[in-house]
Amino acid sequence: MHSSISNSKNSNKSWVYTWLLVIILCVSCLGAYEYSLKKQGFEASITHTKDLWSWHRGQVYHDKQVVLLGASRSQINIDMGYLNNRFPSFAVTQLSINGNYPVATLKALAKDEKFTGIVIVSMNAQVLESKYLDMQNAYNTYYQEESTLYKSLDAYLTASIDSHFRFLHPSLGLEELVKHYDKKKSFPDVFYTTANLDQSITTDYSKTDTVALLKHFVTSKEKNYVNDPPTQSELWKPNIKILNIAVKKINNRGGKVIFVRFPTDKGHWELDEQYYPRQLYWKKLEQEPLLNTLHFKDIKGLDKFDLPDSSHLDSKDAQAFTRILFDQIILDE
């Protein structure tokens, strides 16, 4: 086989021309597409996968380590760049997972004998409802049982490239473009969130209809509370033991855990208070001697930020928010 190759009369020249043309065509087509996406306001955004999360999960063993746990509030409101600049001797790792409450990851870190760092957990009363305790289990099980160095390294390298080019986002790929055009006869809307390589998320609410978004968020939260009504506070309280056990293990190894109640506003906070009154639920956390808690209502300035969708900051405010929050959490240099 390949006799054609060994006997090929094709000159090197024809291949040189081929590759030159390929480079010109690819760079010009993809470059033009990238430029048009930039002009429309798109930012390069990656996909947060279990493999990428596993990569970051494997990086939490620095001598001076801070790990951020939670869901989207922690991913959006905390400015990773600011933290890295302010605490250069600390390694800060974001392990929050969008849409998933963090108890499973806290338990996994507590179980991990090698982990000795500081954990900042985005917390609220609903997190301790039994049905939400295992939300991040799938990620932790994947990390323990399926993740390999190759898979997580590859996810990190792929995400590193994706974080530089807008056209690599799946929603801007061929299939999604065709489907979107077929359905709405238009190009996809500009994303107001950007998923970053470090697992954080950047938001720019000027790119979206905030009125509709706010309505969507508050309505969804209300529906969630109605469909899954809170457990009575006395029946809810035993789950605090799960936190105590985890915190004790981490403290015993020289680490520290701080539970932070991130702000909500514009109808969302009222719903939170209606279904999980602070005095009945959060107060019980505060009364636990082992647990360090911070509530946004108690920290001057933290409840003054605008939350366009009732739950998250615009990224232009994330640095100021992070500064105020970490003024409270003194990281001992």
Place this chain on the structure above:
Amino acid sequence: MLFNSVTFLLFFIYILIVHYSKLPWSIKKGHLLFGSYVFYAAWNPPFVILLFLSTFVDWNLAKKIHACQSDKHRKYWLWLSLIFNLGLLSVFKYSGFILENFESVLTGIGLDMTFSDPGFILPMGISFYTFQTLSYTIDIYYKKIKPHHGFLDYALFVSFFPQLVAGPIVRAKTFLPQLKNQNRITFDVFSTGISLFIVGIFTKTVLADAFFAPFVNTVFVDNAQPDLLSSWLAGLFFYGQIFCDFAGYSLCAIGAALCLGFTLPFNFNSPFAAIGFSDFWRRWHISLSSWLRDYLYIPLGGNRLGSFNTFRNLMITMLLGGLWHGAAWTFVIWGGLHGFYLMAERWLKSLFAPSAFFKLKIMQFIFMLITFFCVMLAFVLFRAENVPQALSLVMGMLSMQESQALIKWDLWTQIVVVSFITLFFFQWMTKNKDIDVVLIKMPVIVRSVVLSLALILIALSSGDSDAFIYFQF
């Protein structure tokens, strides 16, 4: 390590840099061997021990076979090689299946016994490299080759990373001679290798993963009752998916090997355009079908012992070929169906003398369509997780059930259908040509546009990508 990953790209660039350096050939071969083990270890490091064990045992058994004068003793060492390799396969691949069926048989005769699943992880590519090492000992037994190469050369033959985990299954007599001296790699050859690699990645990531797989995954689910359109599209698209997935991998392997100066045999040759089932098996997974022909069908007697024995040999070969693909009855039935196709074809050929009528282009096209649909139907069994799921799809194809429209006839579906038809006619047009020849003979402009389009579509199809289907075999 997946070919369609950034890590592989970096790994391959590193391998190429060392390979094109001025180091002695023996060092470069040692480096290739080391790289191949790293490539394999990326998936699951402990299994490199199994790879080494398989290599080491067969290397020594082959030497024993060659050294023996007595046929009895030669046979004894060959049996040891067969038992070792097939034993490895049985333990890691078939133990769960065997126990499960043994349990069913016992239950059937009234003995209620349960066995726990041994839960072995299937080592990636074990079916490929055990067949490769087996071919070495069998060839030495039949005195087709001599074990005159060094152990490191032999180890590289078994573990050469482009073809290690999903073939093509290479024979020692075609690969080992290439290790004697380093082939001069011209820019033409290197460029052809890179082009084949790009076409392979395009075939896998764009056609198999982005175009066909989502439709197939929508329909092949438990308790689905697909309607006429969904059933036919799922059947056709799975044939497209498995071809593009596996042929894509093979092209990547051939391209990567070519960049390193090695030629591997083509594994696919326009199977959609096959006229008849024996022709199909000359075009589909060629390295496996020729392995089964040379090391199973012919030793069983081939077609030399009368019609009945020929049919029996065909059926045994195809049933075992089906089982090679996986430990499930659906694979066995798939193999059996192909055995039946081959027997039917042979019988029909014995009834009708060759005539000019059958050679008319229109008749050839009709025969091709018949072959295509029969093969597609068999692949429904191959993809289905169980027989009822396959039957549900076939019932859907015949509109014989209350059904669900699992696939919508929208713009994206139409684009994928057009792509499938293009692929079909491309194979019909190039049925007697190798893809490298097609690429080389293209005018520069056309070739540039084709490769650019492939690269652009690869970039625009990034996102969820599946592992190669044949890795699981």
